[in-house]
Amino acid sequence: MTYTSTWARWGRRTMWAAATLGIVAGVLLAASVVIPARSSSLSAGRIGVRIERGTVEAVWATHDVTWTTNRWSMSASGRKAAVMNWSDSAWRPNLKTARMIVGGSAGSGTLITLDAAYVPLWPWVVGPLGIAGMLWWRLPRMLEAGSCAACGYDIRGIRGEKCPECGGIIARWMAKWGMRLPWGGRACARAALDTVRA
DSSP, X not given: OOHHHHXXXXXXXXXXXXXXXXXXXXXXXXXXXXXXXXXXEEEETTEEEEEETTEEEEEEESSOEEEETTEEEEEETTEEEEEOOOOSOSSSOEEEXXXXXXXXXXXXXXXXXXXEEEEESHHHHHHHHHHHHHHHHHGGGEEOTTBOTTTOOBOTTOOSSBOTTTOOBOOHHHHHHOEEOOTTTHHHHHHHHHHHHO
8 A cells, every 4th residue: 555545545534524523513503593592502510501603602610500591590508690601702712700609798608600611613614624625626636656647547567658548648757656746636747748748
């Protein structure tokens, strides 16, 4: 197995993984715009997650949390407390912390802390889909050692000067060592071979 075929195999795997991640993030992004915030929240004990307006909000607190209408609610010492947090930016991730004392004065109450992480979804759509698109465009332009520059046919062991598949002229150095084609891909190789023929 050559270096190029190994690179191409891992490139295809990476391409499909990136495309899957980008599509899943895109579905979440679309759902966050369409589905109301109340139905797109999930909490279990001291941890809660909510998706709204293209941002994932993950919270963790010192007491059990639940999402109600427009705030995170907690209870401590038999009393309820509510915290309203929001992201500083829809373009970059950020962290917020809220602290309050419930059930008495400063010395006798219970301290409640709520930490929230806000992660926008758009980079998780654009980044992986951009990587998948670049790999989709680039991978077919990789030429393995021993293959025709014009059509990709395996030409190892062929004695003639022409490819039996497409009739292109065989460059012996390319058949022996292979070539990673530049961004122009197989079209550049065809143009180079056409100039050699003339």
